[in-house]
Amino acid sequence: MKQRKKWLDAAESFRIDIHSIVKCPNCEKENLTVLDIAFNTNAINMGGERCIECPECRKFEIVLYRNPHENWCIKK
Numbered sequence: 001m002k003q004r005k006k007w008l009d010a011a012e013s014f015r016i017d018i019h020s021i022v023k024c025p026n027c028e029k030e031n032l033t034v035l036d037i038a039f040n041t042n043a044i045n046m047g048g049e050r051c052i053e054c055p056e057c058r059k060f061e062i063v064l065y066r067n068p069h070e071n072w073c074i075k076k
């Protein structure tokens with residue numbers, strides 16, 4: 001339950017600042033990476049999924065955005 005909260009906090013950090021550095025809540029060894037997957041790549045403002053993954057332990061969390069925010073789907 002506590003770890004779940006950390007993942008939600010991580011999602012919130014990335015929503016505010018896509019360049020946030022967030023340690024994996026699971027293994028705490030690596031920083032999380034973000035991958036945005038639009039429902040429709042020709043219309044990214046239609047929303048999609050954000051996959052937040054740890055490159056070390058491969059644990060991930062998927063957040064759904066129907067009304068994308070400004071840090072959604074921007075190329076890094």
Ligand SMILES: [Zn+2]
Pocket residue numbers: 024025026027028029030054055056057058059
């Ligand atoms: Zn991890």
